[in-house]
Amino acid sequence: MATKLRARRHRRVSPTSESRLAQWTLIGLSLLFMGVILVLPLYAVFHEALAKGIGTFFAAFAEPDAQAAIRLTLLVAAIAVPLNVIFGLAASWAIAKFEFKGKAFLITLIDLPFSVSPVISGLVYVLLFGAGSFLGPFLKSYGIEVLFALPGIVLATIFVTFPFVARELIPLMQDQGTGDEEAALSLGANGWQTFFRVTLPNIKWGLLYGVLLCNARAMGEFGAVAVVSGKIRGQTTTMPLQVEMLYNEYNATAAFALASLLALLALVTLVLKSALEWRFGDEVAAAER
């Protein structure tokens, strides 16, 4: 706020044409960049999906395989996101409110999925649960299939998406410190009451924000899931995998129809995220203060 005011005053005092030129050049460049990189492809997706008319577009969703893919994607997200919420809460709680050895290491570890290629993330599970591993055959003898089945897809998705909630909450919780929790305890609240009545309300918007991002990624993940899924049509293909398979079979309309659904998800996420920031901006700011 203060800097904004100062900047405005500064501009009034010396409105040099160079700075304005630089300003417009920068804005123009970023708009151009976003247009080429983001908007154009998005337009292409919807254009291509609707190219053969609305009927063909909807027919693509009537396919049993497409429906299975949508169901699988929703199921995976429904399992992975809540688990990552719990994990993210626990990790950020531990990191923000306690001092312990290896804390810096844990923070680095949480970032690992961001720095590792998703393909590698998938391969890790192939190594862990594949036919040549110890765990794979062991679990198989009990009738539990991990690889090329739902558990593998869920595991890979969890791995890829687990930083989102934690990364959102750690700075927020660190900033808030332990004062409110201590106050609640001193007033006689037990651990659960303190968590649900004090901690959770303090972080709810940050948490929702993290969940949104986590969910978007969970539904859209391709690389890691591709490695562990085995791509069994109608069984282990998620939406992104299905899109790729359709595309490889030159079924562009169906591929883009499904892709448009994913793009729509991205747009909805964006809108919700902006709405959160806009509607609760001051509350988030208050929480961060």
Added chain:
Amino acid sequence: MEVRVANVRKEFDRFPALHDVSLDIRSGELIALLGPSGSGKTTLLRLIAGLEMPTAGKIFFGDTDASEKTVQERNIGFVFQHYALFRHMTILENISFGLKVRPRSTRPPAGEIRRRAMELLDLVQLSGLEKRYPNQLSGGQRQRVALARALAIEPGVLLLDEPFGALDAQVRRELRKWLREIHDRTGHTTVFVTHDQEEALELSDRLCVMSQGKIEQVGSPDEVYDHPTSPFVFGFIGDSSELPVTIENGEVWVGGRAIGIPAHDTPTGPARLYFRPHDADLIEADASMAGVVTASRRVGGTRRVELEVGGDGHKVEIDLPFDHPAGEKTRLSFRPKRWKLFPAA
């Protein structure tokens, strides 16, 4: 309730924040923990609260050993320096929190909780603000809400950590007076931390001066101010002047000259003389200290001059009437009418 801190030691990762501290807090008194930054005041307060556990030693509430009890079981009211109000709750919800989280068997009915919260709001003079949120209040108002919230659970002991630390001088003074009134009205045993000696002297029944993780002196404001038992306390509370001296023949000597102060109880040899600037009298006698004015400034209704005493460049401060003609380089003879001798460190 009485609180007895018995030989408590507290270490953080081997760093001793408190060494063997013992303190008896009387029922119903208002006691201040005073000391410089890092002396362990907050640590001692948090130990009493149960927000920290002692490395060694015990803490008694009345006759019961509270050392092993959790903060919830101790039934204390804690007021934090930065308020720690719940920002997503209204003022009324903040104040009722402690009653609402009680187990069903001891929780008053909702109407009763509301009535009590409103009563407390009235006590802290904030009636009408119950629907506001903490960020809609001024710092002083927030601190009063924090106090009301702590009082709501009817605590056995009220603990305040620099309650007015974040407020400006004017509001501080008002709240100070007001806290004293509340204390006199409610009669809670109250411990408050401050590093403002004026606040401690004015507000407390007794004060406990701390330094480097130890208690230096405990006593009434008058006792501590008039009879400091250690050089630290003398230097920390009130203004003071200090001078290295020698004890010989039961007398105090400065720069090879007896200054007319008897010292029968102090062992012969080097010592340190402490006195207050306003206790220095100008006298025309051989048995006195002599110094040359090196600086002078106006303090309220008096003039405080800095004198160089003896040949070693030691400086002391004394107070003169503001219209005293002494200027730079003026030579003055003086002798303190009250003083304290401590063995040389």
